[in-house]
Amino acid sequence: MSKSPKIAISGLKKSFGRKVVLDGIDLDIGEHENLVVIGGSGTGKSVLVKCVLGLLEADSGSVKIDGREAIGMGTREREALMQKFGMLFQGAALFDSLSVWENVAFGLIQGRGIERRRAKEIALEKLGAVGLGPEVGALAPSELSGGMQKRVALARAIAAEPEIVIFDEPTTGLDPIMADVINNLIVQCVHDLGATAVSITHDMASVRKIADRIAMIYKGRIIWCGAKDEIDRSGNPYVDQFIHGRAEGPIKMEVRAL
Amino acid sequence: MLDFLARVGRVSIAFLAAAGRLALFALNALSHCLRPPFYPRLIARQLIDIGYYSLPVVGLTALFTGMVLALQSNTGLGRLNAQSAIALIVVLSVTRELGPVIASLMVAGRIGAAMAAEIGTMRVTDQIDALSTLATNPFKYLIVPRLVAGTIAVPALVFVADIIGVFGGFLVGTYKLGFNPASYLFQTADYLHADDVISGLIKAAVFGFIIALMGCYHGYHSRGGAEGVGAATTYSVVSASILILLFDSALTSVLF
Numbered sequence: 001m002s003k004s005p006k007i008a009i010s011g012l013k014k015s016f017g018r019k020v021v022l023d024g025i026d027l028d029i030g031e032h033e034n035l036v037v038i039g040g041s042g043t044g045k046s047v048l049v050k051c052v053l054g055l056l057e058a059d060s061g062s063v064k065i066d067g068r069e070a071i072g073m074g075t076r077e078r079e080a081l082m083q084k085f086g087m088l089f090q091g092a093a094l095f096d097s098l099s100v101w102e103n104v105a106f107g108l109i110q111g112r113g114i115e116r117r118r119a120k121e122i123a124l125e126k127l128g129a130v131g132l133g134p135e136v137g138a139l140a141p142s143e144l145s146g147g148m149q150k151r152v153a154l155a156r157a158i159a160a161e162p163e164i165v166i167f168d169e170p171t172t173g174l175d176p177i178m179a180d181v182i183n184n185l186i187v188q189c190v191h192d193l194g195a196t197a198v199s200i201t202h203d204m205a206s207v208r209k210i211a212d213r214i215a216m217i218y219k220g221r222i223i224w225c226g227a228k229d230e231i232d233r234s235g236n237p238y239v240d241q242f243i244h245g246r247a248e249g250p251i252k253m254e255v256r257a258l
Numbered sequence: 259m260l261d262f263l264a265r266v267g268r269v270s271i272a273f274l275a276a277a278g279r280l281a282l283f284a285l286n287a288l289s290h291c292l293r294p295p296f297y298p299r300l301i302a303r304q305l306i307d308i309g310y311y312s313l314p315v316v317g318l319t320a321l322f323t324g325m326v327l328a329l330q331s332n333t334g335l336g337r338l339n340a341q342s343a344i345a346l347i348v349v350l351s352v353t354r355e356l357g358p359v360i361a362s363l364m365v366a367g368r369i370g371a372a373m374a375a376e377i378g379t380m381r382v383t384d385q386i387d388a389l390s391t392l393a394t395n396p397f398k399y400l401i402v403p404r405l406v407a408g409t410i411a412v413p414a415l416v417f418v419a420d421i422i423g424v425f426g427g428f429l430v431g432t433y434k435l436g437f438n439p440a441s442y443l444f445q446t447a448d449y450l451h452a453d454d455v456i457s458g459l460i461k462a463a464v465f466g467f468i469i470a471l472m473g474c475y476h477g478y479h480s481r482g483g484a485e486g487v488g489a490a491t492t493y494s495v496v497s498a499s500i501l502i503l504l505f506d507s508a509l510t511s512v513l514f
Contacts, residue, residue, distance in 0.1 A: 055387045079393050087391040093384035111393030156392075166391075 004067065006031045006164060006196040007052065012061035013220075014047055021047045023220030025061070029198060034190060036207050037200045038242065039217035040251065045200040046090070048217065049166050052198075053085060054078050065164070083111060086162035086195075090169040092153040094141035100152050101127070101137030107160045126155040129192075130185050147178040151185065158189045165190060167199040171206050183209040204243055207231075216242065218251065283475050287405055290397045297403055304407030308369050308466075309414055315368060316361045320419035323356050324348060324426025332435055344435070345445035348427030353420045353454045354514075359506055361419040362465035365412055366498040370473040373404055374494035377477025378487035386478070401478070404470045412466025413459040420455065457513040464509060465502050472498040 005028035012025040021044040029035045039045050050056040052063050054070060063070045070081060086107075094103050104123035108114040114122070124134045130151040141149060150170065157165055170186060171179035183206050190197045199210050207214060208228065215225040216239050224236045231243060241249030331347040377400055380386050389396045424446060431437040473494045480490035 050387070053387075053391060055390060075395065079395060082391060082393040085391055087388070089384045089388060091383055093388040095385055095388070096379075106394070107392035110399070160392075 004031075005029055005064075006033070006066065007198070008062070008064040008067075009048075009052065010062045012048070012051060012063065013059045014044075014051055014056065015059055020220055022051065022058070022061075025217070025220070025222055027215055027222055027225070029196060031196055032194055034187075034197045034210055034212040035199070035215060036211035036213075037198065037215050037217055038202060038204075038207055039200075040202060040242065043217050044220050045217055046168055049087075049168060049198065049200060053082075053087065053166065083160065084163045086157035086160065086165040088150070088153045088157045088165070088167045088170055090172055092141070092146075092149040094149060094152060094156070096141060098141075099137065100132075100139050100141060100144070103141065103152060104137075104155045104159050106156065112160055123155070123159060126159045127152070129158075129189065130155045131181070147174055147181070150174065150178075150182055154182070154185055154189065158193060158195075161193055162195060164196045164198070165193070167197065167201075167210075169201055169203075170199065171201065171203050176205070179203065179205065180209070186210055202242075204245075279479075280471075280475055283478070284471055287397055287401045287471070287474070290395065290402050291406060293398075295398060297399060300399070300403035301406050304403050305411050307372075308365065308407050308470075309411035312365050312368055312411075312415055313418065315364050316415050316419050317422050319360055319364050320352070320357060320423040321426040323360055324352055324423035324428075325430045327351055327356070327423075328427040328430035328435065341435070342445070344431055344437070345427070345442050346449040348431070349424050349446045349450050350454060352423035352427070353450065353458045355458075355506075355510070357420045357423055358416050358458045358461040358465060359502065361416045362412060362462060362469065362502050363499055365415065365466070366469045366472075366502060367495055369408070370469045370494045370498045371491045373470065373473030374477040374480070374490045375487055377474055378480035378490040381478060381480050382483050382486060396478075401474045404474055405467060408466040408470030409463050410466070412469065413462040416458060416462035417455070420458065457509075460513065461506060461509050464505055468501045468505065469498045472501065 007027075007029040009025050009027045012022050013020075014022040025048060027035075037045050037048065047056060051058045052070070054073065058071055061071065065081060065084065068081075070078075073081065094100075095106065098106065101120055101123040104126055105116075105119035108119040108122055109116055120137075124137055127134065127137055132148065132151055132155070136144070136148070136152075141152065144152065154170075157167075167186060171182050174182060186197070186199070187210060197210070199206070201207060211228045213225065213227055214231050215222050216236075217223070218238055224234055224239045226234060231239065234240065237250050241251050247253070327348050328344055331344045332341060335341050335343055335347070377386075380400070386396045386400070389399055428439070428442055428446070431442045432439045476490040476494040476497070477487075480486045
């Protein structure tokens with residue numbers, strides 16, 4: 001990892017009422033690095049990336065992007081900072097009222113002020129990069145399958161060639177073949193962009209395909225962080241239980257008898 | 259007794275907190291109305307949605323309101339042998355009160371609910387967060403066009419409703435009650451002053467802002483999937499309707 005991190009998170013805390021979700025996260029993500037955050041459902045993975053993006057206000061701590069503090073940033077500064085980011089949401093989050101190409105071109109037209117005709121050309125080019133033909137551009141998002149929606153969302157995330165791309169559960173709800181297609185596209189697109197990528201998932205096939213480095217979150221803290229090759233010999237019982245998907249181990253699921 | 263007081267206290271605090279959140283939301287939205295970027299295409303689309311597509315329902319309501327008003331006035335004024343005042347009653351009631359209030363209540367049911375449902379669905383499916391990640395301010399893109407269009411479109415609708423409402427009274431007055439058409443129209447024009455219409459349009463602008471504000475506010479803060487969106491839709495219509503009647507009373511005492 002390079003000496004000055006692209007994203008530096010330290011002491012990040014976030015609670016909802018009495019429920020502590022993030023309890024002092026410390027994590028550095030280097031430039032051009034592909035970090036995957038793993039962890040069970042409800043452990044705070046999505047809250048972590050939402051705090052990094054400013055979609056949720058952290059209670060305390062620090063998030064620095066390229067050395068600049070992002071917590072407490074004003075609206076205009078935040079909008080400018082967002083131009084560095086691309087995001088693929090778990091449910092794709094495509095705009096229903098716009099066609100597919102308008103979805104992909106949205107950030108170019110509204111965020112970057114690129115002329116509509118030029119933005120359409122770029123959008124169709126990006127759709128091609130994720131394996132979708134120009135005929136798809138005219139369709140409405142509701143006319144697409146789940147896998148196609150994820151690909152459109154990926155095209156939208158990379159359309160403005162962001163420096164940092166965030167993937168929130170990119171393969172959730174997809175069949176294994178389509179999940180692998182999406183994983184390959186993510187690796188290819190991030191490589192072509194030369195971007196820094198942060199993915200959150202609990203799909204170990206995705207983790208092994210996408211990651212350079214892996215961090216595991218449990219009870220609001222990073223309990224292990226290391227290179228992809230080290231995860232099978234982490235020596236951490238929590239990590240071992242998670243990657244092998246065992247019900248027995250230190251991570252207890254609260255299940256009540258019927 | 260203490261339990262009762264604690265409950266009253268909790269309800270009062272919750273009410274004040276909700277009012278405060280709504281006031282902050284409105285101030286934030288108003289501040290974005292004055293700062294670029296502006297989205298004229300989105301404002302135009304909302305003007306068509308709110309103004310043009312509400313015309314049939316508002317027009318029909320106004321027509322029947324004017325007709326019923328003429329019939330009821332005939333019953334009441336007949337007891338005083340003052341049927342000649344029917345045209346006056348119809349034109350003043352429609353322009354000053356019934357036009358703005360009834361048209362706004364119809365728009366609150368049609369448009370306020372639609373706004374809350376659309377923005378609420380965007381909220382629960384992460385589309386509003388997606389706007390932020392695409393360097394687009396959701397307030398400017400979603401809220402401001404609806405507020406501006408609501409404030410402009412509802413007075414325009416009310417102006418049309420005024421004409422149709424008076425026409426409804428004219429139809430009943432001439433075809434059922436036997437008034438001379440020219441005389442009815444002359445009386446209507448004679449009794450009507452510009453400030454009658456203007457005060458109604460001022461009310462309509464305030465009501466249009468309230469309808470859009472409540473639709474946007476409840477949609478923007480909806481939570482929990484389909485159930486949350488449904489609740490947001492209900493709250494937006496109910497709260498807009500109550501606020502319309504409340505502000506109608508306040509504005510009437512200020513403007514008259």
